[in-house]
Amino acid sequence: MSTELIYLVFGGVILLALVLDLGLLSKKNATISLKKALTQTAFWVLLSFAFCAFLWYEKGKEDAVQYISAYLLEWSLSIDNIFVFIIIFSFFKVKENNYSRVLLMGILMAIIFRILFIALGSELVARFSWVMYIFGVFLVYTGIKMFSSSDEEEFDPEENWAYRFMRKFMRTTDEEPDGRFIIVKNKKAYFTKLAMVVVMLGLIDIVFAVDSIPAVFSIIPDPSKKLLIYSSNIFAVLGLRSLFFLLRGAASKFDYLQQGIAIVLTFIGLKMLVVEWVHIPVWVSLLMILVCISGSILYSIYHKRKGVPKEISE
Secondary structure, rough: OOOOHHHHHHHHHHHHHHHHHHHHHHOOOOOOOOHHHHHHHHHHHHHHHHHHHHHHHHHHHOHHHHHHHHHHHHHHHHHHHHHHHHHHHOOOOOOHHHHHHHHHHHOOOOOHHHHHHHHHHHHHHOOOOOOHHHHHHHHHHHHHHHHHOOHHHHHHOHHHHHHHHHHHHOOOOOOOOOOOEEEEEEEEEEEEEHHHHHHHHHHHHHHHHHHHHHHHHHHHOOOOOOHHHHHHHHHHOOOHHHHHHOOOOOOOOOOOHHHHHHHHHHHHHHHHOOOOOOOOOOOHHHHHHHHHHHHHHHHHHHHHOOOOOOOOOO
């Protein structure tokens, strides 16, 4: 099967999955229970692994392993995103029956930004091979900084650049939105808190993409394999919504996840810096991701410390 046909299959799978997720698994203004969140998370994870099997059949073992490694890396980074999303929802006092719709729109915005970042990154890597070394240094720096950051350095929406940008350049209102994204007053349109959350989720994902896109290029260094990069990113981002509902009640249980992600980013950055002299197989990266993320989650469960983000109050 040609790459073009595989793109069509990927696009068809995503479209069908979104229709199924929105039409059958989600209802407007409905609250998402833990059981439904678990079902939806399993749905997206199984779909991602099914696409991996499809790639193995069509493209071979190497592409399949690269894809699943990149997907698991993005998925683990997505868990870190969830904690920031929880703080944003709490700050804006979003009602629970609006969570699903707001998350969906924010995530669709994030996908658009990811596609643009991947296209730009692929072009840079294809034209200038030395860019990979810049990515490597950046990831090592980010990993070390993330590992040593203290609990006090909690995300503060009011001090965040995205929040200040919206307050400065958008006509906003603090009036109760009642499920609306725009309120018209005196013949002027104002963005409500729900609209601000959507924009903020999309803009904040740009920051996460700055870490995750270079990391994916360490797993899939060939810029011509855009399909693997796009698919691993998009599948991970699409699973964010159900993952949010699954993890929001257990956010404080994963205090050491950040350290696990930091070790992965540092390892991947070092891998990019030594690739010219030392060949590290993709399966080693896959094993590193699995061990660090699962290990940090288990360590968090059995070694409690002061929790990070607070749970959203209903």
